[in-house]
Amino acid sequence: MNDKTFNLVKTMTELQATSGFENNVRDVMREKMTPNVDEVVQDGLGGIFGIRNNADTNAPKIMTAAHMDEVGFMLAAINDNGLFSVRPLGGWNPFVVSSQRFTLTTRSGQTYPIISSSVSPHLLRGDNHQNATPQINDILFDGGFESAAEAREFGIAPGDYIVPDVETIKTANGKNIISKAWDNRYGCTAVLETLGKLKDTTLPNTLFAGANVQEEVGLRGTPGAVNMLKPDLFFAVDCSAANDLETTKGTFGHLGEGTLIRIYDPRLVTLPRLKEFLLDTASDNNIPYQYFVSQGGTDAGAAQTENNGIPSSVIGVCARYIHTHQTMFSIRDYEAAKELLEKTILGLDRSTVDTIIKG
Template sequence: FDAGFTSREEALEYGCRPGDTIVPDVETIWTANKKRMISKSWDNRYGCTVVLEALKAVKDETLPNTLIAGANVQEEVGLRGTGPSVTKFNPDLFFAVDCSAADDINGSKETFGHLDQGFLLRILDPGMVTLPRMKEFLEDTALTHNIPFQYFVSQGGTDAGKAHLMNQGVPSAVIGVCARYIHTHQTMFSIKDYEAAREMVIQTIRALDRSTVNTILDGRTN
């Protein structure tokens, strides 16, 4: 951050102090074709927005499970919020709803994370290999409801990397979207991908009855 001050005294005179926090002043806008949006902090405003919309969608339904939703703090600096929340609520399963870096600028189809190709079904990242039964559950749910998705291998982690190691092991997965230029002031994401992820979260909530959870946990069907 460079405000153009010429001395420490001048910076202090304008109210700047060591340890002050700053935020980017960015307006959320549509792209010209209305297919994508540019905003700051889509990683992870995406997760907060999708979860809130999913809760609205199922609020009047009788769910086959106990649904716990929250926003964990300080994921970017050490997955710090995940530990207390997983310890407190002791979930059977854990789903991180998170945004990842797109890698589609050079036009290669061999990279992971392409805008407009659906939500991200994460297979592997440095912190977690997705449990095959969790992957299969997400695949089956997406295919049943015709929700577009793309497989994803990531160089970065999510809260799932911490959650799956806790409480003697919590099966975890990530329902994600990709976005360009994450961790900068201007992030571009696809509305189509967002809508796919939102529908996936909603259908995941509806699908997790006791039998399905048992199958994911240990292969049992009742």
């Protein structure tokens, strides 16, 4: 990975934007997409897409979509003692939330450092004071304010959002990166780099490339975006959980083994012809890949049921410890996924798309 790409990864992962509050990422996406596309459009919920038009009115319409939001929290109430009760935005393991650094952003855009409380084992629920699983609602957030009145004086109010505060770094061997929010600033970074690389290339399709909103709270941004753009095929560009800590036998998602070819998740069964196209594209271009069966969904699952059905799939990577402050991911996997995204776009002409859709 060259310095330019790493600096983009660092920029995108250190941005703070949770579900419904994606403006920080959207602003950067707009800035970096604009020179490489014919126009930039935004849907009603805030998803943003660069469009590469095609002179051929019969050219197929291809949509590649990351999502801008990361998991975070919303401030639900300011307690009398100045601490904050919150509600999660996205899926959090409660064991990883306590005693971490976050940033709180007010409605005016002011930011403040805060930390999550650590619940004493003596206070955890359970028989005979045995450790019990903490609940998100048990964990308070602390900005050092002495009272609710003092917090309000700083412009803090219910509805403000809270996001992890983390620096992006490389591992000692230079093969991996540690950051927050690779789910899914991976997709945002890959889309931006691919648009830049294809800027002066004639495409066999009309391309919509960008990112949705509110994926982490139920794939909410996708329906509006695909109904606005009406693509023939949809590709989510997303990050999934690695499962390789104890064994790679019988598990899915192994760091360093290539991009993910998703064949199943609870909301998506990749259509056979679309799966075969991705497999052929990876094989023909010597792109390392691994099959992936997921326990969670992506925007592809939401896209495929819109507009009378849109064949959809995922161009993905895996990462360890997603939905936490510290995620680890492979540079090699990113490079493989980015190449698959590029070659997929270049391979989808009208004949190929018709074959995928109609057989």
